[in-house]
Amino acid sequence: MRDLTDIALNLAKLKGASYADIRIVRGKQESLEVKNGSPEQIKYSESLGFGVRVIVDGAWGFASSSRLEKDEIERVTQLAVRIARASATAKIADVVLSTLEPVQASYKTPFLKDPFEVPLAQKLDLLLGAEALLRREREVKVARGSMIAWREEKTFASTEGSFIQQQILHCGAGIMATAVRDGDVQVRSYPNSFRGNFASSGYEFIESLGLAENAERVASEAVQLLGADHCPSKITTVIIDGSQLALQVHESCGHPIELDRVFGTEASYAGTSFLTTDKLGKFRYGSPIVNIVADATTEGGLGTFGFDDEGVPAQRVQIVKDGIFCGYLTSRETAARLGIRSGGAMRADGWNRIPLIRMTNVSLEPGDWKLEDMIADTDEGIYLETNKSWSIDEKRLNFQFGTEVAWEIKRGKLGRMLKNPTYTSITPRFWGSCDAIANRDYWKMWGTPNCGKGEPVQIMHTGHGASPARFRNIQVGVTK
Amino acid sequence: MINTEKTLSLLKKTLALSAADQTEVLFWANDSHLTRFANNCIHQNVSEKNRSLSIRVVLGKKIGSASTNLLDPESIENTVAKALQIARNQKDNPHFKSLPPAGGKYASVDTFDAETASFTPDQRAQIARKVIEIAKRNHLIASGALSTGTIQVAVANSLGIQVCQSFTRGALKIVFQTSDGASGYAESFSARMREIESEQMAHQAAEKCAKGAHPADLPPGQYTVVLEPYAVGDMVGFLAYLGFGALAMQEGRSFMCGRLGQRITGENITIWDDGTSACGMPLPFDFEGVPKQPVTLIENGTARGVVYDSYTAGREEGKSSTGHALPAPNTFGPVPLNLFMKSGDSNLQEMIESTERGIYVTRFHYTNPLEPIKAVITGMTRDGTFLIEDGQIKNGVRNLRFTQSILEAFSRVSMISRDTKLVPGLEEELGGTVVPALKIEKFNFTGATAAV
Numbered sequence: 031m032r033d034l035t036d037i038a039l040n041l042a043k044l045k046g047a048s049y050a051d052i053r054i055v056r057g058k059q060e061s062l063e064v065k066n067g068s069p070e071q072i073k074y075s076e077s078l079g080f081g082v083r084v085i086v087d088g089a090w091g092f093a094s095s096s097r098l099e100k101d102e103i104e105r106v107t108q109l110a111v112r113i114a115r116a117s118a119t120a121k122i123a124d125v126v127l128s129t130l131e132p133v134q135a136s137y138k139t140p141f142l143k144d145p146f147e148v149p150l151a152q153k154l155d156l157l158l159g160a161e162a163l164l165r166r167e168r169e170v171k172v173a174r175g176s177m178i179a180w181r182e183e184k185t186f187a188s189t190e191g192s193f194i195q196q197q198i199l200h201c202g203a204g205i206m207a208t209a210v211r212d213g214d215v216q217v218r219s220y221p222n223s224f225r226g227n228f229a230s231s232g233y234e235f236i237e238s239l240g241l242a243e244n245a246e247r248v249a250s251e252a253v254q255l256l257g258a259d260h261c262p263s264k265i266t267t268v269i270i271d272g273s274q275l276a277l278q279v280h281e282s283c284g285h286p287i288e289l290d291r292v293f294g295t296e297a298s299y300a301g302t303s304f305l306t307t308d309k310l311g312k313f314r315y316g317s318p319i320v321n322i323v324a325d326a327t328t329e330g331g332l333g334t335f336g337f338d339d340e341g342v343p344a345q346r347v348q349i350v351k352d353g354i355f356c357g358y359l360t361s362r363e364t365a366a367r368l369g370i371r372s373g374g375a376m377r378a379d380g381w382n383r384i385p386l387i388r389m390t391n392v393s394l395e396p397g398d399w400k401l402e403d404m405i406a407d408t409d410e411g412i413y414l415e416t417n418k419s420w421s422i423d424e425k426r427l428n429f430q431f432g433t434e435v436a437w438e439i440k441r442g443k444l445g446r447m448l449k450n451p452t453y454t455s456i457t458p459r460f461w462g463s464c465d466a467i468a469n470r471d472y473w474k475m476w477g478t479p480n481c482g483k484g485e486p487v488q489i490m491h492t493g494h495g496a497s498p499a500r501f502r503n504i505q506v507g508v509t510k
Numbered sequence: 511m512i513n514t515e516k517t518l519s520l521l522k523k524t525l526a527l528s529a530a531d532q533t534e535v536l537f538w539a540n541d542s543h544l545t546r547f548a549n550n551c552i553h554q555n556v557s558e559k560n561r562s563l564s565i566r567v568v569l570g571k572k573i574g575s576a577s578t579n580l581l582d583p584e585s586i587e588n589t590v591a592k593a594l595q596i597a598r599n600q601k602d603n604p605h606f607k608s609l610p611p612a613g614g615k616y617a618s619v620d621t622f623d624a625e626t627a628s629f630t631p632d633q634r635a636q637i638a639r640k641v642i643e644i645a646k647r648n649h650l651i652a653s654g655a656l657s658t659g660t661i662q663v664a665v666a667n668s669l670g671i672q673v674c675q676s677f678t679r680g681a682l683k684i685v686f687q688t689s690d691g692a693s694g695y696a697e698s699f700s701a702r703m704r705e706i707e708s709e710q711m712a713h714q715a716a717e718k719c720a721k722g723a724h725p726a727d728l729p730p731g732q733y734t735v736v737l738e739p740y741a742v743g744d745m746v747g748f749l750a751y752l753g754f755g756a757l758a759m760q761e762g763r764s765f766m767c768g769r770l771g772q773r774i775t776g777e778n779i780t781i782w783d784d785g786t787s788a789c790g791m792p793l794p795f796d797f798e799g800v801p802k803q804p805v806t807l808i809e810n811g812t813a814r815g816v817v818y819d820s821y822t823a824g825r826e827e828g829k830s831s832t833g834h835a836l837p838a839p840n841t842f843g844p845v846p847l848n849l850f851m852k853s854g855d856s857n858l859q860e861m862i863e864s865t866e867r868g869i870y871v872t873r874f875h876y877t878n879p880l881e882p883i884k885a886v887i888t889g890m891t892r893d894g895t896f897l898i899e900d901g902q903i904k905n906g907v908r909n910l911r912f913t914q915s916i917l918e919a920f921s922r923v924s925m926i927s928r929d930t931k932l933v934p935g936l937e938e939e940l941g942g943t944v945v946p947a948l949k950i951e952k953f954n955f956t957g958a959t960a961a962v
Contacts, residue, residue, distance in 0.1 A: 063841050065841070067601075068601050068602075068603055069599075069600050069601055070839075070841055071575075071839040071840065071841050072574060072575070072596045072599070072600065072839070073575055073576075073577075073839050074575070074576040074577070074592050074593075074596060075564075075576065075577040075578065076577075076578050076579075076580065076589075077562070077578070077579045077580075078579065078580055079560065079579065089552065089555075090553065090554060090555060091555055091631075092554075092555065092556040092557065093556070093557040093558075094556075094557065094558045094559070094560075095558075095559045095560070096559065096560040096561060096562070096579045096580075097559075106559075109557055110557075112631055113555045113556070113557060113631045114555070115631075116545075116552075116555060116630075116631035116632050116634065116635040117545075117552040117553075117555040117631075117635065119552075119632075119635050119639065120547065120551050120552040120635055120638055120639045120642060121551050121552065122549065122550060122551040150595075150596065150599040151599055154599065171761070171762055172761050172762075172763075208761075208763070210762045213767075213768075213883065214883070215762065215763055215882070215883045293549070294548050294549050294651065294653065294687075295546075295548040295549065295553050295554075295653075296548075297548055297651075297653040297685055297687060298546070298548065298653040298654045298655055298683055298684070298685040299655070301875070301892075304962050382558040382560060383556075383558075384554060384556055418880075419878045419879060419880050419888070420876075420878055421876045421877065421878045421888045421889050421890065421911070422876055422890075423875065423876070423890040423892075423909055423911070423959045424875050424876070424890070424892055424909075425959065427959050427960055427962065428890065428909070428911055428957055428958065428959040428960065430888050430911060430913070430956075430957065432880050450880075450881060452880065454911070454956070454957055456959070456960045456962075457962075458962055459960075485544060485546055485554075485655045485657075486542065486544055486556070486558075486657075486938075487938065505957075508888075508913050508956045508957070
């Protein structure tokens with residue numbers, strides 16, 4: 031592989047690059063979907079390609095190709111240089127990278143069973159077995175099961191002398207019941223909506239999910255929702271389950287701490303951020319019990335790796351400490367502007383995309399409550415579970431989430447089921463109202479395999495640990 | 511771009527490798543270039559060249575698919591073998607009838623422009639510099655993206671379908687910002703880069719910033735709204751995503767279910783799909799190689815029909831594909847990628863002048879469905895939201911959250927513009943949506959952003 035990476039790096043230097051790196055990425059994906067007793071879709075895809083990133087005349091250029099051959103590497107490298115020279119005609123200042131010691135290293139996701147080696151029939155049996163249990167409820171009209179596995183083998187080499195090889199394996203699965211009655215459609219999913227839960231792990235993670243064990247409950251709840259009352263519109267106490275809170279962390283903390291957004295370089299697409307650099311170290315993001323970390327070393331997270339796509343080692347970065355905002359997700363370029371070293375959050379969606387600042391595993395640290403005690407301690411409120419919809423403004427302040435299901439809490443007990451629940455707030459107000467977080471026994475890592483950012487758009491896999499937590503004075507049941 | 515003969519030859523060779531009862535090969539090639547700017551400088555500038563093959567095989571009623579971008583003979587052979595292996599592990603799909611037959615008539619559409627295909631990094635940088643210069647002159651901060659590229663799509667199947675088409679696309683998106691939180695927007699795309707009026711777009715974005723300076727807070731509630739085509743396109747796109755496809759109907763999750771022939775919006779709303787119209791971004795065939803047919807979806811407020819691919823058509827008596835398949839396999843079903851909304855007899859200025867108190871919306875942000883069966887969506891306004899009072903734009907307002915059924919909103923449309931605009935559709939790289947501006951009564955805003 032070094033013979034190929036050297037072609038790009040040597041040529042880039044020869045053509046005037048002050049810095050260059052090349053990533054060669056081979057990926058494969060297998061996706062299984064079953065619906066109402068049949069495999070609906072079995073999809074297998076593989077791809078190979080490389081991307082060359084250069085700094086020439088103080089500006090960035092990037093070019094990529096799916097044809098990994100010597101003459102094409104030369105063409106692409108020269109194109110990257112030409113593109114960088116064009117960028118330099120509209121620059122304000124030269125790109126400066128924070129320092130990094132070059133490394134020769136490798137990393138591999140630890141796993142026991144390779145999902146690509148498990149026989150297809152065995153995987154289908156697991157999904158079809160669980161999906162069949164969903165259909166025991168007559169009013170479940172669409173029963174689905176999903177399973178996806180991704181493998182990426184990537185080589186990174188830079189003109190600074192780094193040479194890193196990594197093998198990353200992600201997989202996961204889930205089930206979903208759609209119940210229909212008199213024009214109403216209600217959905218329940220397990221272990222999470224949008225195809226389940228995912229981890230950097232092997233097939234043993236899928237086997238541990240307990241899809242079949244939870245299928246009948248999920249189907250029953252989908253049908254119960256058809257007859258449930260609508261979530262009332264009021265300001266009340268909410269307790270949010272770990273899976274929904276993981277997405278809440280993703281949207282209202284993970285995105286606004288991306289330092290490229292803060293510096294305005296995502297303004298034309300995803301937006302900017304309210305967490306401007308003047309707030310670092312002093313802004314009250316949440317109540318004193320709120321602690322959030324970005325940790326690319328957490329076992330099993332979708333944001334777990336050995337090195338980011340700039341060759342920076344995986345790290346744990348404190349983001350919110352005792353409620354105070356104190357850290358960002360950074361790249362070498364953005365870190366240099368703050369006079370710090372990169373926190374290692376540059377990740378690219380394949381060989382044909384540049385690395386961008388992306389979430390690693392951005393997680394809410396556990397508190398000290400038992401969930402049962404938290405509910406018992408709540409006089410009036412609602413308990414919300416499993417994401418159904420999400421929306422947040424471009425600075426990441428005003429958000430509105432919908433969940434699949436909620437239950438009323440009255441005098442410390444869960445009561446009637448509520449359908450179409452929603453809640454809305456402003457990010458620092460919301461986290462400032464957090465007065466209870468469940469302990470480590472309830473804390474779990476959730477995988478988000480569909481985070482979009484950048485132009486051309488990139489889809490990234492991110493991880494978020496969370497346990498259920500309680501928030502006071504929140505608007506629920508947004509009227510329409 | 512690869513010449514058509516070479517592409518079709520690759521497809522024929524691939525078909526010959528398959529021992530399946532039926533086989534389909536989809537080829538996708540793209541040469542894509544994008545120059546991104548922010549903070550008044552170019553900060554990202556990228557290029558990609560990729561070619562891939564997707565192979566679908568049918569054994570009786572068992573279907574398998576596999577794809578690769580490794581196009582050497584051995585890799586292609588392995589991919590065909592993988593698709594066959596998957597098919598053998600499948601169960602019979604009783605609803606599957608056949609891959610589509612050959613024999614359809616394809617519209618002749620002009621989708622390729624050599625000048626756009628050969629646009630250089632220097633040409634892109636030159637346009638970016640002009641846009642940035644206009645921002646600087648107006649003391650604004652420019653960001654945006656300028657992309658050019660070529661896509662070639664080809665489909666061949668063992669029943670004789672054999673089609674290939676090359677497309678070019680140039681696109682420019684501009685966001686200008688002021689230091690006090692106001693912003694302005696302009697977006698345009700075309701098969702011909704020379705049709706993108708970059709300087710005029712920059713002036714439009716700058717004008718929005720000037721009107722929106724010092725944005726004020728406005729309480730949520732029901733307001734009359736004047737929506738630019740960007741916002742209307744978002745709503746029409748969500749109707750397509752949630753309910754204009756046959757699979758959504760067959761699964762009972764479309765707002766059209768049980769309502770064909772019934773009034774679902776105001777009489778002044780007509781929406782159709784037409785992949786053959788030169789007014790949009792035409793696509794002569796879908797990803798199964800079936801010719802695109804125009805389909806009326808809503809006519810004078812009445813639900814008329816949905817779009818089909820070969821699979822969903824096979825599930826209903828007397829139906830045939832309308833040419834709206836996505837690449838196989840997919841669980842989403844067919845979707846319309848070339849939507850049109852009928853224009854009216856008004857214009858934006860008349861809409862503003864006839865409004866006593868209302869909100870002018872440039873575009874929506876992060877819109878998502880809340881109750882799909884009722885077509886209820888929520889999202890934020892962005893890049894140019896203004897208060898209208900006494901028939902005039904009074905001032906900018908901080909972005910607002912809306913929670914609104916699209917069907918209910920389209921039942922309260924009081925004015926429709928004569929002019930229409932091509933805005934992005936459901937597929938990022940192909941197709942597009944052509945819509946007018948709308949004035950809508952009692953639009954539901956449920957929240958507002960805040961300053962911190």
